[in-house]
Amino acid sequence: MKSGIFSSVSALVATSLIGTQLIVSNAVADEAGMEEVLLDNSYTVTKVIDGLMIPWGMAFSDADTLLVTERTGNLVQVTLSEQTKTTLYSVNNLYAKGQGGLMDIAQSPEDANRYYFTYSDKTDKGATTSLATATISNGKLSNWTRLLKANADSDSGRHFGSRITFDDKGHLYFGIGDRGDRDNGQDTSNHAAAILRLNLDGSVPTDNPFVNDNKVANEIWSYGHRNPQGLFFDKATDSLWEIEHGPRGGDEINLIGKGLNYGWAKTSHGKEYWGPLTVGEAKTLPGIEQPKWVYIPSIAPGSLILYRGEHYPQLNGKLLSGALKLAHINVVDIQGDQLKEQLRLVTDLGERVRDIAISPDGLIYFSTDNGNIYRLEPKPK
Incomplete structure (x- = not known):
């Protein structure tokens, strides 16, 4: 049974009053054609706020206070218990x-x-x-202070990245497309198409891989990334996971x-966008790291987390990515x-899922390009 039969109904319910709940199906893709099918159990989803302008990033300051970046330029504070939002x-x-x-x-x-932000800066x-x-x-x-203005200037409005994550040794990572x-x-003289690693004060760590190579930007940790829009450091396994947009097909999850x-x-x-031709020389080449997972067709990833907790046993230890194209x-x-x-x-919502965040009390929240923020309720119904 395909989930699409419920999509129009769920999308209509999703626009109703804040705080109401709706049922959204768990769906799994089969190996032949990635057809979506319903599973027996479903989560409930609660809309906690609406009316935002493309809520791109989220960070909790406490369990009731959520800071949200609107792509149009405003930082908004959302008070969940009062269902209010204030531009800071x-x-x-x-x-x-x-x-x-x-x-x-x-x-x-x-x-x-203290908070960190990424944004596209006019040059x-x-x-x-x-x-x-x-x-x-x-x-x-x-005390808004710019720590790094990347050497990645372009008159193109595409592929800025950019998510932020931290390891447990005092380093910050963020990606640029x-x-x-x-x-x-493959041009490592600039910061484009790379994951950068900095100290929390914005300085370059002395153990970055290319600090002694004057042909490579000192801040680069890894390179060869088309447009990384999900980045998460898992402290339990000391692993840095990344998800990026491919061209027409070929979104990647990389370790x-x-x-x-x-x-x-x-x-x-x-x-290629203009035909059946592949991109680049090959799918694999010596000396190039291979992705751990590839999406064909693309899902258009917007974020990435690794969930660890007890509220959602089915999701414990799993990677979660917001998908824009396939919603x-x-x-x-x-x-x-x-x-x-x-x-x-949440396929039945029919909304582009932009960001996913975990609250201090361990609940999953996600934002959509429709301007909504939802909470995934932990008990399946």
Whole structure:
């Protein structure tokens, strides 16, 4: 039984009053054609706020307070119990065109009042991705400071990245796309098409892989990434997971290693937009790291987390990615060094899932490009 039969009904319910619940199916893709089928158990979803302008990133300051970046440039504080939203800050010099705008937000692992942001910064050549930090306390933002203005300028409005994550050794990681220029994929003299690694103060760690190579930007941790829009460090396994957009087909989940080349655009599992031709020289080449999972067709990933907790036993230890094109939460099982797609959640909403966040009390929240934020209720019905 296909889930699409319920899509129009669920989408209609999803636009109703905030706080109401609706049933959304768990769906799994079969191996022959990725056809969606319903499973026996379903989660309930509660809409907690609406009316946002493409809520791109989310970070909890406490279980009742959610900080949300709108791609149009505003940082909004959402009080869940009161179902209210307040604008705390509007980013200056923002390039809010194409795929650009105010992007991710992440709370510092060492200071609960300090937050990091990625955004597309206007430049003389068009725009680039920048990293900033600020203090948020008592509902007020102060000390907005840009830490890095990436050497990734382009007049293209495409492929800015960019998610933020932290390891447990005082380092910050964030990704930047190829900025619409495929040659950037293998050009390590700039920051495009790369995962960058910094200290929390924005300085370069002395053990970064290319600090002694004057032909490679010091901040680069890995390269050859088309457009990374999901990045998550799993402290339990000391693993850095990344998900990125392929071209027409070929979205990738990668396990990121120090100094490794992930191939774009020499290798790709996708096709050219204008025909059946493959992209690059091959799907695999010596010296290039292979993805752990490839999506054909593309799901258009918007985010990535690895859930660990007791509220959702079926999801414990799984990778969860928001999907934009196919409008669902993608659940991937980790089986040793292999991945396997397991579930597709909230397909009946019919909304592009942008970001996924875990609250301090262990609940899953997700945002959609429709301007809504939902909570996935932990008890299947």
